[in-house]
Amino acid sequence: MTEDDGRKMRDALKKSFPPVNTALRRDLWPQVLRRLEDRPARVPWYDWALVGLSAAMFLAFPRLILVFAYHL
Amino acid sequence: MDLDLLQRFAIGEIDAFEALTRQFQGEIYSWIVRIVRDSGAAEDLTLETLWRIYRARHQFRPDGNFGAWARRIATNLAIDHLRRKRPEEGLMTEPAGAPPPDPLVQQETRTKIQMEFRGLPAKLQMAATLALIEEQPYEEIADALGTSVGAVKLRVFRAVRILRKRLNRLGIKPA
Numbered sequence A: 001m002t003e004d005d006g007r008k009m010r011d012a013l014k015k016s017f018p019p020v021n022t023a024l025r026r027d028l029w030p031q032v033l034r035r036l037e038d039r040p041a042r043v044p045w046y047d048w049a050l051v052g053l054s055a056a057m058f059l060a061f062p063r064l065i066l067v068f069a070y071h072l
Numbered sequence B: 001m002d003l004d005l006l007q008r009f010a011i012g013e014i015d016a017f018e019a020l021t022r023q024f025q026g027e028i029y030s031w032i033v034r035i036v037r038d039s040g041a042a043e044d045l046t047l048e049t050l051w052r053i054y055r056a057r058h059q060f061r062p063d064g065n066f067g068a069w070a071r072r073i074a075t076n077l078a079i080d081h082l083r084r085k086r087p088e089e090g091l092m093t094e095p096a097g098a099p100p101p102d103p104l105v106q107q108e109t110r111t112k113i114q115m116e117f118r119g120l121p122a123k124l125q126m127a128a129t130l131a132l133i134e135e136q137p138y139e140e141i142a143d144a145l146g147t148s149v150g151a152v153k154l155r156v157f158r159a160v161r162i163l164r165k166r167l168n169r170l171g172i173k174p175a
Helices: A003-016 A029-038 A045-060 A063-071 B003-010 B014-036 B039-055 B066-084 B087-091 B107-118 B122-133 B138-145 B149-169
Strands: none
Touching (some): A003 B122, A003 B149, A029 B014, A029 B039, A045 A063, B003 B014, B014 B039, B014 B066, B014 B122, B066 B122, B066 B138, B107 B122, B122 B138, B122 B149, B138 B149
16 A cells, blocks of 8 residues: 555545534533432442352351351 | 542542543543544443443542543443444534535545445544544554554554455545
8 A cells, every 4th residue: 555545545534524523512420420320339240149159158168157257 | 630639539539520520521522523423422422431430430540641541441432332333324424514525526435435434343443533534643542542553553554455445346446
């Protein structure tokens, strides 16, 4: 690809895609705030998996509770 | 940038996040709309970017560059949007009091160029849009993509090569 080819392609693209208005027309903060209020903090799935795994371990090996309590 | 403000943001203070939103929302929107070229989608993506910024606040280092970090998040979202969008949906471009189109480039040809360009892989399309249409510095594009200037140049080169092949097949030769 020559430099001239590149320039021709750039010119063709610039003619095909008119400039866009890059100015934001309104303040988005009210919507951001609403979204923050709408979405309560969720516990991620891996935390639930960890809780389940721990519970299963304690059920299978009850003595682990003592080891766990010792390290707390 | 106010270090105290960034520290307060990182620990989740809403007031600090509000100040940063008001300061950076225009910049984020302007970056996204240059890539997706659709004001409605750009607003939605700006909102999503701000939301993700807030969710990822713990990963932000207060001594870092907030603007660059925000731009990287925005760029990833914009690329995802380009991936999801089908080429025929990409024909909407919004002139901003734009100069009248060059009469030498006919409407049909422009439409075909737009369609073929929208059909490029998202990362190539994004790099070519910013570098060739928006004439953004390669350094800025590389920073937003978290890659090197060389990699961006390669993407632009590949985008142009693929586009030329496709246009040649349609009998279009950019003049």
